[in-house]
Amino acid sequence: MNKGDLVNKIAEETGLSKAQSTEALKAVLDSITDALKSGDKVTLIGFGTFSVNLRKERQGRNPQTGENITIPAKVSAKFKPGKELSEAVDTGELKKELS
Numbered sequence: 001m002n003k004g005d006l007v008n009k010i011a012e013e014t015g016l017s018k019a020q021s022t023e024a025l026k027a028v029l030d031s032i033t034d035a036l037k038s039g040d041k042v043t044l045i046g047f048g049t050f051s052v053n054l055r056k057e058r059q060g061r062n063p064q065t066g067e068n069i070t071i072p073a074k075v076s077a078k079f080k081p082g083k084e085l086s087e088a089v090d091t092g093e094l095k096k097e098l099s
């Protein structure tokens with residue numbers, strides 16, 4: 001599912017127009033992004049928690065040359081699924097399909 005598919009699903013489920021659904025999705029994503037930019041955590045009970053994580057500077061190796069390189073520190077977004085989402089995804093049919 002891509003963003004367009006998600007907009008169509010929102011429009012179908014809510015009765016909103018595609019334009020309104022696009023704006024609603026944009027507002028949700030922008031709100032989550034703004035919260036993460038300011039270092040806040042976003043918790044949607046049953047769905048999951050978005051947070052930021054600091055990855056410290058570390059040493060790596062260039063696979064082409066074998067040369068040691070320094071990988072700079074980075075702040076990245078992190079998502080931890082909630083219990084309800086994990087249980088909803090953990091279906092026997094999907095396990096069979098993926099294995």
